[in-house]
Amino acid sequence: MKIFTTENIRHIDRVTIDDEGVSSMELIHRVAEGVVNEILSRWRPSKPTMVFAGAGNNGADALIVAKLLIEAGFNPHVVLINVKGDSLSRDCRMAREELMRMGNVSMTEIVHTAHIPPLTPDHLVIDGLFGTGLRNPLEGGYMAMARYINESGATVVSIDVPSGMFGDWNTRVLARNVVHADLTIAVQFPRLAFFLSDNAELVGRWKTVDIGLSRKAIEETTTKYYLIEKDDVCRVLKRRPDFCSKADFGHALLFAGCYGMMGAAVMAARGALRAGVGKLTVHSPRCGFGVIQNSVPEALFLPDREENVISDMTPRFNYTAIGAGPGIGTNDATKGALETLIKTIKRPMVLDADALNIIARNPALIDHLTPGSILTPHSVEFDRIFGSQASAETRLLKALEVAHKYKLIIVLKGRYSATVRPDGKVFFNSTGSSAMATPGSGDVLTGIITALLAQGYKSETAATAGVYIHGLAGDIAAAEEGEYGTTAGDIAAATGKAIKSILGA
Numbered sequence: 001m002k003i004f005t006t007e008n009i010r011h012i013d014r015v016t017i018d019d020e021g022v023s024s025m026e027l028i029h030r031v032a033e034g035v036v037n038e039i040l041s042r043w044r045p046s047k048p049t050m051v052f053a054g055a056g057n058n059g060a061d062a063l064i065v066a067k068l069l070i071e072a073g074f075n076p077h078v079v080l081i082n083v084k085g086d087s088l089s090r091d092c093r094m095a096r097e098e099l100m101r102m103g104n105v106s107m108t109e110i111v112h113t114a115h116i117p118p119l120t121p122d123h124l125v126i127d128g129l130f131g132t133g134l135r136n137p138l139e140g141g142y143m144a145m146a147r148y149i150n151e152s153g154a155t156v157v158s159i160d161v162p163s164g165m166f167g168d169w170n171t172r173v174l175a176r177n178v179v180h181a182d183l184t185i186a187v188q189f190p191r192l193a194f195f196l197s198d199n200a201e202l203v204g205r206w207k208t209v210d211i212g213l214s215r216k217a218i219e220e221t222t223t224k225y226y227l228i229e230k231d232d233v234c235r236v237l238k239r240r241p242d243f244c245s246k247a248d249f250g251h252a253l254l255f256a257g258c259y260g261m262m263g264a265a266v267m268a269a270r271g272a273l274r275a276g277v278g279k280l281t282v283h284s285p286r287c288g289f290g291v292i293q294n295s296v297p298e299a300l301f302l303p304d305r306e307e308n309v310i311s312d313m314t315p316r317f318n319y320t321a322i323g324a325g326p327g328i329g330t331n332d333a334t335k336g337a338l339e340t341l342i343k344t345i346k347r348p349m350v351l352d353a354d355a356l357n358i359i360a361r362n363p364a365l366i367d368h369l370t371p372g373s374i375l376t377p378h379s380v381e382f383d384r385i386f387g388s389q390a391s392a393e394t395r396l397l398k399a400l401e402v403a404h405k406y407k408l409i410i411v412l413k414g415r416y417s418a419t420v421r422p423d424g425k426v427f428f429n430s431t432g433s434s435a436m437a438t439p440g441s442g443d444v445l446t447g448i449i450t451a452l453l454a455q456g457y458k459s460e461t462a463a464t465a466g467v468y469i470h471g472l473a474g475d476i477a478a479a480e481e482g483e484y485g486t487t488a489g490d491i492a493a494a495t496g497k498a499i500k501s502i503l504g505a
């Protein structure tokens with residue numbers, strides 16, 4: 001699914017109104033119906049409800065929501081901001097008239113000074129103060145109103161975006177000056193800001209309401225941001241031919257493990273095997289022999305000459321893909337071995353965990369990475385290499401810059417892992433949950449992506465499909481084991497089921 005910027009959405013909205021002859025009032029009604037359906041599925045009409053409406057079309061949406069709630073038996077109190085009595089947009093004025101025709105509407109219209117009726121924690125707030133027409137971060141009375149709503153402890157449903165938050169970038173915005181929603185119901189599309197962890201507490205849970213914006217305009221409008229969904233992965237995953245052998249599915253090499261961290265090698269190996277690699281070699285220190293042979297007997301074991309750490313990463317065979325990092329530690333011998341590997345290898349690799357920590361200690365290595373190499377850092381690992389970032393937003397922007405500069409694929413791991421490509425495109429992942437915040441989870445991902453690379457998928461595809469498969473495997477595992485009990489082993493074990501469900505076989 002495309003994720004559009006606010007500017008894109010305004011354009012699509014305009015085309016829908018101008019070319020397809022749908023009136024903006026009709027669109028406002030569709031938004032309001034969608035919002036009210038969500039409310040009716042959660043709360044009874046006896047719920048004390050206050051609707052906050054701003055002067056623009058976000059306010060118009062809110063006023064029609066109030067009307068529909070009254071029709072459904074609710075008794076909402078409406079607070080409408082109409083500075084000096086003449087600031088309402090045309091649609092907001094029409095929505096106000098439509099609401100007032102209901103008669104007996106309980107309303108406070110703020111014209112000069114704000115006097116807001118008391119809000120209690122028992123209240124349901126419908127937040128239609130500001131949507132995508134926000135020009136600057138909230139100040140003065142608007143800011144005070146957002147804070148008042150937040151401090152009330154009421155349950156908040158925001159229309160389109162939490163008021164005070166921009167749909168795209170929020171570098172200049174302070175969280176406490178934005179309405180904190182429990183549920184945000186976005187018009188047609190989720191916003192870029194929803195996928196950045198900084199905004200999670202503002203957006204709450206989110207849903208979209210389909211208001212039938214122009215299909216043609218949606219198709220024709222280009223964007224750099226996407227949400228990866230099942231169909232996208234299904235389209236790129238190749239089905240296996242009837243006549244095939246393991247030789248058709250590549251030979252991957254994993255440099256993984258050290259004394260005390262052999263489990264990371266096991267997790268990566270299991271992920272790779274469940275992701276369909278034809279042949280897998282695990283290169284670990286000698287101490288890992290029994291561990292690998294016993295727990296992943298399907299893999300070949302290649303012992304390092306050292307007992308406890310990897311000291312040599314010279315590939316002795318033309319492997320179709322190499323992954324390095326899980327559990328290797330940052331010992332000097334391993335550091336030297338990885339540096340040599342990075343400087344000599346001419347094909348894209350997957351680098352994770354301690355491989356990233358080693359790069360962080362010698363950032364000049366980045367220049368030697370083969371274009372198309374895939375780095376899979378979580379936020380701390382990313383910052384160690386590319387410098388401390390103030391927010392998830394600046395981290396994403398930095399990732400875009402370095403992915404372009406060094407021609408790398410960077411997977412920023414998190415709730416919505418973002419795969420950032422050299423061409424400036426960002427693919428947010430839609431699968432996975434907090435159940436995957438468990439040791440070894442990232443090692444499984446390294447194994448999956450390395451296995452896809454080994455099978456001949458391009459780096460970009462291996463990364464985005466790998467992240468989706470990994471998240472779906474996490475969802476399948478969590479359905480059995482729950483958010484506390486899911487382990488990396490469960491995620492690895494569910495990887496095959498995830499691929500099966502994507503392919504629909």
Ligand SMILES: NC(=O)C1=CN([C@@H]2O[C@H](COP(=O)(O)OP(=O)(O)OC[C@H]3O[C@@H](n4cnc5c(N)ncnc54)[C@H](OP(=O)(O)O)[C@@H]3O)[C@@H](O)[C@H]2O)[C@@H](O)CC1
Pocket residue numbers: 009010012013024027028031054055056057058059060061087089129130131132133134135136137138139142159160161187213
């Ligand atoms: N996408 C779609 O297809 C559809 C979208 N729809 C809905 O429309 C919403 C967008 O509506 P919108 O453009 O009227 O803007 P909105 O957010 O209501 O605010 C504008 C008002 O705020 C004011 N203002 C701005 N910044 C301010 C500040 N810092 N401090 C104080 N004031 C400030 C601004 O003042 P002005 O700039 O005019 O001086 C103006 O009065 C969108 O989010 C969605 O809910 C649906 O209805 C139908 C289909």
Ligand SMILES: [K+]
Pocket residue numbers: 058127128129130131158159160161162163
């Ligand atoms: K809003």
